[in-house]
Every structure is written in structure tokens, then in C-alpha cells.
Amino acid sequence: MSKTPPCPEHPSSADAAPAGARRIGIIGAGQLARMMLGPAIELGLTTPVLATDPAESAAAVASRVRLGRHDDEQSVRALADEVEVITFDHEHVPAQILEAIQRDGTAAVRPGPAALVHAQDKLVMRERLTALGHPCPRWWRIASSADLAAALEEAGGRIVVKTPRGGYDAHGVRLIDGADQAEDWLAQHGELLAEELVPFTRELSAQVARRPGGEAIAYPVVQSVQKDGVCYEVVAPAPGLGQEGQRRIQALALSIADDLGVTGMLAVEMFETADGEVLVNELAMRPHNTGHWSMDGAVTGQFEQHLRAVADLPLGSTDPIAPAAVMVNLLGGGAEDLAPGAHAALAADPALKIHLYGKSVRPGRKIGHVTLVGEDAQELLERAHRAERLIIDGPQPTDPATGGDR
Amino acid sequence: MSKTPPCPEHPSSADAAPAGARRIGIIGAGQLARMMLGPAIELGLTTPVLATDPAESAAAVASRVRLGRHDDEQSVRALADEVEVITFDHEHVPAQILEAIQRDGTAAVRPGPAALVHAQDKLVMRERLTALGHPCPRWWRIASSADLAAALEEAGGRIVVKTPRGGYDAHGVRLIDGADQAEDWLAQHGELLAEELVPFTRELSAQVARRPGGEAIAYPVVQSVQKDGVCYEVVAPAPGLGQEGQRRIQALALSIADDLGVTGMLAVEMFETADGEVLVNELAMRPHNTGHWSMDGAVTGQFEQHLRAVADLPLGSTDPIAPAAVMVNLLGGGAEDLAPGAHAALAADPALKIHLYGKSVRPGRKIGHVTLVGEDAQELLERAHRAERLIIDGPQPTDPATGGDR
Numbered sequence: 001m002s003k004t005p006p007c008p009e010h011p012s013s014a015d016a017a018p019a020g021a022r023r024i025g026i027i028g029a030g031q032l033a034r035m036m037l038g039p040a041i042e043l044g045l046t047t048p049v050l051a052t053d054p055a056e057s058a059a060a061v062a063s064r065v066r067l068g069r070h071d072d073e074q075s076v077r078a079l080a081d082e083v084e085v086i087t088f089d090h091e092h093v094p095a096q097i098l099e100a101i102q103r104d105g106t107a108a109v110r111p112g113p114a115a116l117v118h119a120q121d122k123l124v125m126r127e128r129l130t131a132l133g134h135p136c137p138r139w140w141r142i143a144s145s146a147d148l149a150a151a152l153e154e155a156g157g158r159i160v161v162k163t164p165r166g167g168y169d170a171h172g173v174r175l176i177d178g179a180d181q182a183e184d185w186l187a188q189h190g191e192l193l194a195e196e197l198v199p200f201t202r203e204l205s206a207q208v209a210r211r212p213g214g215e216a217i218a219y220p221v222v223q224s225v226q227k228d229g230v231c232y233e234v235v236a237p238a239p240g241l242g243q244e245g246q247r248r249i250q251a252l253a254l255s256i257a258d259d260l261g262v263t264g265m266l267a268v269e270m271f272e273t274a275d276g277e278v279l280v281n282e283l284a285m286r287p288h289n290t291g292h293w294s295m296d297g298a299v300t301g302q303f304e305q306h307l308r309a310v311a312d313l314p315l316g317s318t319d320p321i322a323p324a325a326v327m328v329n330l331l332g333g334g335a336e337d338l339a340p341g342a343h344a345a346l347a348a349d350p351a352l353k354i355h356l357y358g359k360s361v362r363p364g365r366k367i368g369h370v371t372l373v374g375e376d377a378q379e380l381l382e383r384a385h386r387a388e389r390l391i392i393d394g395p396q397p398t399d400p401a402t403g404g405d406r
Numbered sequence: 407m408s409k410t411p412p413c414p415e416h417p418s419s420a421d422a423a424p425a426g427a428r429r430i431g432i433i434g435a436g437q438l439a440r441m442m443l444g445p446a447i448e449l450g451l452t453t454p455v456l457a458t459d460p461a462e463s464a465a466a467v468a469s470r471v472r473l474g475r476h477d478d479e480q481s482v483r484a485l486a487d488e489v490e491v492i493t494f495d496h497e498h499v500p501a502q503i504l505e506a507i508q509r510d511g512t513a514a515v516r517p518g519p520a521a522l523v524h525a526q527d528k529l530v531m532r533e534r535l536t537a538l539g540h541p542c543p544r545w546w547r548i549a550s551s552a553d554l555a556a557a558l559e560e561a562g563g564r565i566v567v568k569t570p571r572g573g574y575d576a577h578g579v580r581l582i583d584g585a586d587q588a589e590d591w592l593a594q595h596g597e598l599l600a601e602e603l604v605p606f607t608r609e610l611s612a613q614v615a616r617r618p619g620g621e622a623i624a625y626p627v628v629q630s631v632q633k634d635g636v637c638y639e640v641v642a643p644a645p646g647l648g649q650e651g652q653r654r655i656q657a658l659a660l661s662i663a664d665d666l667g668v669t670g671m672l673a674v675e676m677f678e679t680a681d682g683e684v685l686v687n688e689l690a691m692r693p694h695n696t697g698h699w700s701m702d703g704a705v706t707g708q709f710e711q712h713l714r715a716v717a718d719l720p721l722g723s724t725d726p727i728a729p730a731a732v733m734v735n736l737l738g739g740g741a742e743d744l745a746p747g748a749h750a751a752l753a754a755d756p757a758l759k760i761h762l763y764g765k766s767v768r769p770g771r772k773i774g775h776v777t778l779v780g781e782d783a784q785e786l787l788e789r790a791h792r793a794e795r796l797i798i799d800g801p802q803p804t805d806p807a808t809g810g811d812r
Contacts, residue, residue, distance in 0.1 A: 019749065022745065037444070038444025038445070039444070041440060041441075041443055041467045042441075042444065043760065043762065044748075044762035044774075061469050063467050063468055217756075299757050299759075299779075300756075313752055314749065314752040314753035314756070315756065316756050317756040319757070321727045321728065321779075322727070339426050342719075343425065343719060346714070346720040347720040350623075350705075350721065350722050351722070354449065355448045356448070356450035357450075358450055373727075
């Protein structure tokens with residue numbers, strides 16, 4: 001995949017940590033931290049996690065767990081004290097804590113707070129990407145009901161409103177057609193981001209990895225499908241994009257990573273419009289749900305790659321191992337215990353890869369994902385969704401797949 | 407790959423544990439236990455390890471570690487008390503401990519002691535395989551110097567002598583040409599196994615996985631090369647074996663697994679002779695060094711597969727993901743710190759996969775391995791050995807590969 005040479009004169013997030021750090025502290029103990037643990041073991045990296053609860057997804061299976069909150073400076077500092085590099089399971093760590101750690105040189109922060117703010121604050125992100133000339137939907141900074149009314153008027157009566165900070169998945173996003181429908185958020189947040197409702201044909205996502213010195217590499221651009229605002233299904237590579245489309249979008253993601261000085265994985269979620277153009281939707285600076293396919297479908301999975309990038313180790317090949325790979329999320333359904341359905345799904349499909357997050361089941365909650373790798377994306381998707389239904393709803397008495405094993 | 411249907415009437419190692427066990431205790435905390443941890447996390451299995459030292463390879467990175475010896479009944483029982491299934495990092499657990507646990511129903515023991523004895527005791531193994539009609543080198547049970555002299559005479563003056571128990575890698579194996587050369591072992595062990603020195607053309611290894619009910623599946627048969635009696639290099643599949651040769655040897659390994667009632671992974675190490683026949687050399691009932699290629703080269707790696715088999719979960723596809731895969735062991739060399747060489751090796755080859763065991767470096771000690779997957783085994787081997795030398799000896803000042811990164 002596309003690779004850019006290091007760019008030494010660029011004002012990057014370079015820091016004092018030595019190349020090839022061995023102790024990487026992970027702030028947050030969700031499934032993204034959890035899925036870093038296996039690759040960390042193989043690479044010989046030590047990866048303590050900062051968890052708020054010992055039962056959290058990564059905390060339950062990590063060998064080193066520090067209990068504390070990501071927004072408590074003392075807790076974050078205690079983690080920083082025992083590692084060379086700090087990285088993230090999520091983006092919600094206050095910038096001033098990270099800046100203080102960076103200033104003191106306790107540990108390198110990767111991605112650094114100056115980059116991370118673009119994944120933390122959607123207004124900052126929109127302002128910066130627009131200034132850099134990267135393609136965005138039409139957007140408005142909203143500080144009052146009058147701003148909202150004006151934006152609604154310009155946008156033709158409907159508008160997407162987002163809280164600048166703290167949102168994830170469907171949280172913090174609202175489609176409105178009247179200025180009064182976001183009064184509560186305005187009162188709560190002071191400022192909001194408003195965006196046109198993009199008439200997109202599909203959603204794409206581009207993952208890239210970047211080292212502190214600027215070496216960067218792109219994964220194949222994928223197609224993603226959301227369900228109630230949550231990532232649900234991914235096909236890699238994105239069907240019908242072609243080599244030229246792949247290269248163009250990879251180049252966009254690589255240039256955003258470079259412009260913002262990202263270290264680690266960067267996911268650029270995009271809308272593709274009817275004319276084949278793309279508009280940047282969201283940024284994430286960590287492994288991302290739309291990259292989970294790479295765990296089983298690429299030479300170097302995104303969790304290993306993130307660790308290599310933030311440890312300042314040479315990046316790994318992003319080549320896919322087969323013509324197509326798919327990922328389907330397991331969103332909490334009818335079954336509270338996933339084991340019977342997982343058993344049935346493994347029996348029905350020996351090539352299926354199941355990844356469970358060890359989280360209690362709640363409706364719609366991300367509790368795991370499945371992947372399949374092969375020749376034909378459509379056929380893989382059908383198999384992956386059969387597995388998904390078996391796992392989240394449990395095997396049904398009438399289900400033929402449950403008769404195949406035992 | 408070849409798959410046999412369950413064989414319910416066969417006297418198998420069936421036990422009372424439910425299908426789909428979730429807590430698997432691992433006796434021993436070497437690199438084999440360590441490499442089960444990543445797949446266990448993804449499958450949502452809990453895998454406490456019994457370690458003699460908290461610094462052992464798996465103990466250093468596992469979330470649940472119980473300190474105690476594998477030959478101490480109380481320690482093994484304490485592990486059994488917290489799991490549904492007991493499995494192994496090595497085969498050195500006394501049978502009477504396992505039999506007692508099995509008898510009490512504390513936990514299922516997989517593989518069970520009646521199967522495991524064939525990997526623990528080479529005399530028992532030879533006797534049983536010979537009785538079953540499986541191909542073995544000519545062998546003799548040695549209880550006295552007179553037995554040794556007779557065997558030497560029959561074998562033409564040179565003979566391989568093995569201690570029945572406790573050997574591994576090159577330990578417990580000696581080539582002798584005089585009856586006096588094994589007096590010490592005779593005095594120590596009482597009985598020895600003697601075998602003809604097989605004029606083999608190469609060594610092959612066949613891995614299969616088998617569930618308690620009898621479902622079994624074979625991996626591609628591989629070619630292995632030893633260095634001073636230690637596994638050093640593996641090519642998968644074995645070059646030039648052909649589909650017919652593959653099927654024949656897979657069928658042999660599957661029938662040994664079934665005959666002995668193995669649960670989990672079974673490795674059958676074999677000699678290939680000039681006439682294309684194979685003779686069974688050794689058995690191992692756990693993931694095996696000759697199967698490490700499958701971590702990166704097959705749909706289901708052997709560590710995941712072993713866990714699925716002993717948990718009584720449906721087995722995964724053993725299909726290779728590319729025409730060729732190679733594995734080269736990292737045996738302790740000149741460098742005490744592997745990080746600089748690993749850094750250089752990753753920089754030189756973005757497709758390289760490095761697995762480090764977190765063990766201190768001693769000359770010849772297994773401290774990790776590398777794998778590569780691709781089209782041409784010879785080319786992959788050259789690259790893997792370049793990486794091996796960089797990692798075990800460290801980058802040399804004159805080495806061009808070290809100039810490529812930073």
C-alpha cells in the first residue's frame with residue numbers, strides 16, 4: 001500500500017522517547033485496549049492499562065492493570081511513570097493532563113495532544129481541515145439559536161448538529177429541522193457544530209499508521225455500513241473503488257495524518273457522494289472499528305500496527321492476505337450468554353474468526369465482532385451475518401446450523 | 407484439509423466437562439502457554455497458568471498466574487479447582503496427579519493421562535505404535551548392558567539411545583557405538599529405548615487437532631530442519647510431497663490421534679526415507695514448534711486450535727493463507743538484548759512477523775521465532791534467516807539493513 005517517506009523538516013509530534021519503546025501505557029480499558037494485548041505479547045512489549053473498573057474489557061485480561069480515571073491527572077501520571085509511551089483506547093483524556101506529561105518528559109504521548117485535539121473536538125477538526133483545504137461537508141459554528149436558524153435556512157431546512165466533544169457512535173449527533181430542537185445542547189455545551197446532511201451514496205473509511213518521524217503507511221480503503229449510527233459491517237477493500245480511487249483516498253488520509261502530526265493509527269471516516277468525491281466525516285486516532293478486518297485479513301493487523309507506530313518501531317505491511325475481507329459487529333441482541341451461539345457459529349463455518357470483548361450484553365452494545373477472508377465479499381457478508389445472528393440471538397430450536405455439531 | 411467424522415463408539419478420552427468450556431487451566435508457563443494467551447483473549451476464554459516462577463515466559467504476561475510446581479499435586483489441584491479443563495504447556499506432569507483429578511471430576515484433563523503417557527514415555531509410545539501397526543524405526547527395550555550390546559550388534563554398530571522420560575529437544579538423546587557409552591543412563595533410568603539410526607532424507611511433521619468426541623482435523627504436513635537437535639526451520643507445506651503424500655501422512659497422524667484418544671493438538675514428528683516412506687520419530691500432545699508457522703500462515707493458528715479442541719469447541723479451518731509459509735527459530739546468539747536486531751529486521755522486511763518469548767538469552771536457547779508467508783518457500787527462507795541473524799546477533803556496524811531505518 002501507499003507509503004510516504006519520512007518528512008524531517010515537517011513540524012511533527014517528535015518527542016524525546018527513544019526509538020523502539022518497550023513499555024506502552026494504554027489509557028482506557030475497552031475492547032481496543034484489549035485487542036492490543038495479544039500483539040503486544042508477541043512483540044515483547046509491556047502494556048499496562050489504565051482502567052476505571054477491574055471488570056472492563058481489557059482490564060479483565062491484562063497482566064498489568066492500574067485503576068484510575070482517564071481524566072484524573074494523578075492516575076494518568078502514575079501510568080506515565082511506569083512507561084516510555086502513553087497511548088489511547090479512547091480520545092477523552094483532557095489535553096492539559098497530556099500536555100503536562102509531555103512538558104515534563106515523563107513519557108512520550110502518542111498521538112500527542114496537539115494532534116489528538118482534532119479527534120477530541122469536532123469544531124477544531126472542521127476548522128483545521130477546512131483551512132488545510134481537505135474536503136469537508138458544509139459546516140457552521142453554532143453559538144446561538146440565531147446561528148442555528150441561519151444554518152438551517154442555508155442548508156435547506158434540515159441539518160446535522162453535533163456536540164463538539166464527548167460524542168461517540170450515535171451519541172452526540174442529532175438531525176434537526178427546527179432551531180428549538182438543539183436548545184438543550186446549546187445550553188449545555190455553549191457551542192455546537194452544524195453540518196449539512198450529506199446525500200452520500202455510501203460511507204468509506206481510510207486507515208493509516210504514522211510513526212513519530214513521519215514514516216506512514218496506508219491500509220486499503222474500506223466500505224462501512226452503520227446501523228443506528230454504530231459501525232456494523234465493513235468490506236475491505238471498498239468494492240468498485242478501483243486502484244485510482246484507492247490511491248486518491250489513501251493520499252488524502254496520509255496527508256491528514258501528516259498535516260496534523262498524528263502518531264499511531266488514524267482512521268478517516270468519509271462520505272462518498274454520487275459524483276465519486278469524498279467528504280471527511282470523522283477522525284479517530286487509535287485503532288478503529290472500521291479497521292478490525294485487518295486483524296485477520298492483513299499481514300499486519302491494526303492493533304499490532306498501532307503499537308509499532310507509537311513504540312516508534314518500523315511499520316508492517318498493510319497488504320491484504322486475500323482478495324476480500326469482511327467484518328460484522330456483534331451488537332447486543334437477544335442472548336445474554338454468547339457462548340452457545342458462538343459454538344453454533346464456529347460449527348457452521350470453520351473459517352469464521354470470532355472476537356469477543358468480555359462485556360456484558362446490552363441491546364445494541366458492541367460486544368464483539370466476526371471476520372471472514374476470501375474471494376467474494378458478498379458471499380463472505382452472508383456468512384458473517386449468519387454467524388452474527390447465531391451469536392447475538394443464540395441458536396434457535398428450529399435453526400439447522402445448530403444441528404451440525406454435537 | 408482432511409477431516410474425520412466423530413467416532414462415538416471408539417473408546418475415547420470423553421469426560422464429563424460440558425462442551426464449550428470457558429476456563430482452561432494451563433500447566434506450565436513456557437512460550438507455548440504464552441502463545442495461547444492472545445487467542446484465548448479473542449475467544450473469551452479464561453486461561454490461568456501454573457508457573458514455577460513469576461518471570462516465566464507466560465507468567466510474565468498472563469492476567470492469572472498461580473505459582474506452583476507441575477509435579478506438586480496440591481498446586482495442580484488448586485489450578486484444577488478454578489477451571490473446567492486442564493491442559494499443558496509441556497508433558498512432564500506425573501500421571502497419578504492427572505488421574506486423581508480426572509477420577510474426582512475436579513476438571514477434565516485434556517489430553518487425558520491415558521493419551522499423554524505416549525508423549526511422556528518413549529518406550530510406551532514405541533510399544534503402542536508398533537502394536538497398532540504404525541511405522542516406527544527398529545527399536546529395542548534396553549534393561550542391561552547385554553541388551554545394549556545385542557541391539558548394537560543387530561543395528562550394525564551404531565545406535566540411538568533415548569531416556570524414556572523427561573527428554574526434550576536434544577536432551578535425553580545420545581548416539582553411541584559402544585555398550586559402555588550409556589551405562590550412566592542405564593544406572594539412572596533402569597530402562598532405555600534404543601533405536602536404529604534412520605538414514606532419513608529429511609524430517610517431516612504432521613499436526614492434527616482432535617476434540618473429546620473424536621472430531622479431528624489435519625494441518626498441512628511440514629518439513630522441519632533441526633540444528634543441534636533443536637527445531638530450527640520449518641517450511642509449510644513440505645516441498646515436493648504432493649497431494650497424495652500429504653493425504654497419506656495426514657491420515658497416519660489422524661489415526662494415531664484417534665488410536666491414542668488424544669484431545670488437543672498432536673504433533674507427529676517423522677523421518678522421511680529415501681523410498682518416500684515415513685517412520686514416526688516423536689509425539690507431542692500440545693502446540694509444537696513445527697506448527698508455529700500456522701499462527702501467521704493458516705486460517706486457524708495452532709494455539710487457537712489447541713484451545714478450541716480442549717475446550718470442546720468446533721475446530722477451525724487449517725487452510726494455509728498462501729502457497730508457502732516458513733518459520734525460523736530464534737536461538738540465543740551474540741545479542742543479549744533482542745530489541746535492536748528486531749528493530750532492524752522489521753525495518754528490512756515489512757512482511758516479517760516476530761514472536762518474542764520474553765526469555766533471557768542463553769546460547770542456543772529458544773527465545774522467539776519469525777514467520778513469513780508468500781509464494782516461494784526458498785525466497786521466504788532466505789529472508790527469514792536474514793531476520794534471524796539480525797535479531798539474535800544484533801545489527802552489525804557494517805550491516806546495510808540497519809541503515810534503512812532512522
